[in-house]
Amino acid sequence: MRLPGDYKRFADAYGPGDFADFISICHPHGxxxxxxxxxxxxxxxxEYLQQDYDQGKAPVPCHPRHLFSMGGIGNGEKLFWITDPLDAPDTWRIAGSEDRGLRWFTFDGTLTEFLVSVLSGETAVPQVPDELLEEPVEFASSVPGPWVSVNVKTRPPVNTESIREWGRAHGYDVPFRGRVPLVVLEAWERAHPL
Incomplete structure (x- = not known):
């Protein structure tokens, strides 16, 4: 599926992340x-939308086959592209729903126009609280930090025969072959801390 040009520019510029810790846009490298x-x-x-649509449970602004989830708002609300017509992604509009899909809104514009309009306070969306814009809106990248090495203490290999002998010397019933019982292993580890 072709994607809207404004979304491609947005994804290249910002990468995965959130605006105001409230509006998230999905990314091909999420x-x-x-x-x-x-x-x-x-x-x-x-699929969930289609099931609800078929059962008449939740209203949608268009047929679910034209909705493509591409983001979220708050705690479970969803953002969608209305992908009609499919072959003209730069004309796709935006739709959003509550977590349970009962209240929907639509926005006649691109994703970036939607973000600018909502985050500037020009457009009020039911799922976005007014107090969200009381603080300056920032974008927080969700790119994981660099990998940091952690010193982990590891036990050098131990001959299981020595664990068996230790277990017998301390009153445990330890078989001569097969697995060493877990209770014996745990007792031996407590007696021999790292």
């Missing part, structure tokens, strides 16, 4: 299945 635009979550969300 670090969790919930933030990965090309992962399985958009399809799963569409």
């Amino acid at each position: 670090y969790t299945e919930y933030s990965n635009l090309t992962g399985r979550m958009p399809g799963i969300i569409r």
Whole structure:
């Protein structure tokens, strides 16, 4: 599926992350299945919408096959592209829903126009609290920090025969072959701390 040009520029410029710790936009290189635009979550969300649509449980602004989940607001609300027409991604509009899908809104514009309008306070969205804009809006990248080496104490290899002998000397019933019972291993480790 082709993606809107403004989204491609946005994804290149910002990468994965959140605005005001409240509005998240999925990214092709998202670090969790919930933030990965090309992962399985958009399809799963569409299936749930389709089930609700078929059962008449939740209103949607268009047929679920035209909704592609590409972000979230707050605690479970979803942002979608309305992908109609599919072959004209630069004309796609934005839709959003509550966590349970009962209240929807639509925005006649691109994703970046939506973000600018909402984060500047020009457009009020029911799922975005007024106090969100009381502080300066910042973008926080969700790129993981650099890998840091941690010193982990590891036990050098121990001959299981010596553990068996220790166990017998301390009154444990230890078989001569097979697995050393867990209770014996735990007792031996307590007696021989790192």
